[in-house]
Amino acid sequence: MLEIKDLTVEIGGRKILNKVNLKVEQGSTTVLFGPNGAGKSALLMTLMGFSGYDIVSGQILFKGVDITHLSVNERAERGLGIMTQRPPNLTGVKLKDLVKVISNDHSFDTDAASKKLDMERFMDRDVNVGFSGGEIKRSELLQLSAQNPCLYLLDEPESGVDLVSIEEIGTTIDELLSSRSKCSVDHYKRGNSALIITHTGQVLDYVEPDVGYILCNGVVMCRGNPREMLKEIKAHGYQECIKCKQATL
Numbered sequence: 001m002l003e004i005k006d007l008t009v010e011i012g013g014r015k016i017l018n019k020v021n022l023k024v025e026q027g028s029t030t031v032l033f034g035p036n037g038a039g040k041s042a043l044l045m046t047l048m049g050f051s052g053y054d055i056v057s058g059q060i061l062f063k064g065v066d067i068t069h070l071s072v073n074e075r076a077e078r079g080l081g082i083m084t085q086r087p088p089n090l091t092g093v094k095l096k097d098l099v100k101v102i103s104n105d106h107s108f109d110t111d112a113a114s115k116k117l118d119m120e121r122f123m124d125r126d127v128n129v130g131f132s133g134g135e136i137k138r139s140e141l142l143q144l145s146a147q148n149p150c151l152y153l154l155d156e157p158e159s160g161v162d163l164v165s166i167e168e169i170g171t172t173i174d175e176l177l178s179s180r181s182k183c184s185v186d187h188y189k190r191g192n193s194a195l196i197i198t199h200t201g202q203v204l205d206y207v208e209p210d211v212g213y214i215l216c217n218g219v220v221m222c223r224g225n226p227r228e229m230l231k232e233i234k235a236h237g238y239q240e241c242i243k244c245k246q247a248t249l
């Protein structure tokens with residue numbers, strides 16, 4: 001589904017990602033761990049094609065096609081969707097209008113989706129303007145439901161969300177990953193795939209992860225069982241990254 005090969009990225013001339021190699025298999029959920037400033041968000045932003053993330057070398061393959069130099073629009077059309085940590089305020093753009101443009105699909109039931117995410121009263125408001133942290137997450141999820149991408153890039157979906165809402169957000173993500181898919185192939189357990197950044201691992205109470213990666217200082221340190229990685233990080237922090245790299249790479 002997604003293959004990142006030797007990807008090196010700079011922001012303003014500073015190297016942020018260094019020869020990153022990472023794979024997300026079709027229908028699988030991959031988790032990206034790493035300390036603050038490791039480059040996790042930069043990786044997701046680069047994958048989506050946002051400007052300012054200068055690809056110095058390497059390749060991004062999506063469904064077997066080289067998308068390294070495609071625009072954000074082209075990537076979205078091919079099935080990449082993102083929930084960023086800090087989406088911009090879209091003053092003058094109502095949420096209902098944005099969802100309509102994104103869905104571009106008459107079969108998407110906006111009323112049902114907005115009701116499910118408790119976003120009905122936000123549909124006539126400007127996107128993200130004055131939204132709380134949790135409301136922004138729900139709005140982003142509504143937009144992702146409308147887009148129905150093949151690969152969900154989720155940057156800390158639980159951050160800023162209270163303990164009750166995390167259940168709603170977690171189960172919605174799980175449903176989206178398991179739902180109707182443009183990418184489904186019968187023999188896979190589900191069609192949609194995800195690359196999720198999480199610090200706390202709370203989202204993993206609702207979404208079953210398949211593979212984990214740890215990124216430190218822009219370098220992939222190890223790949224392994226995500227639940228074991230999380231346990232190790234909680235017990236010993238990220239110092240173990242170095243040992244892990246020595247052991248596995």
Ligand SMILES: Nc1ncnc2c1ncn2[C@@H]1O[C@H](COP(=O)(O)OP(=O)(O)OP(=O)(O)O)[C@@H](O)[C@H]1O
Nearest residue numbers: 011012016034035036037038039040041042043052
């Ligand atoms: N627009 C930018 N201009 C300059 N530096 C940037 C920019 N965006 C990110 N960086 C830098 O790139 C590095 C990686 O940032 P990134 O946000 O990807 O880290 P992260 O692993 O997602 O961290 P966190 O867990 O705190 O969210 C940081 O040192 C950050 O300051």
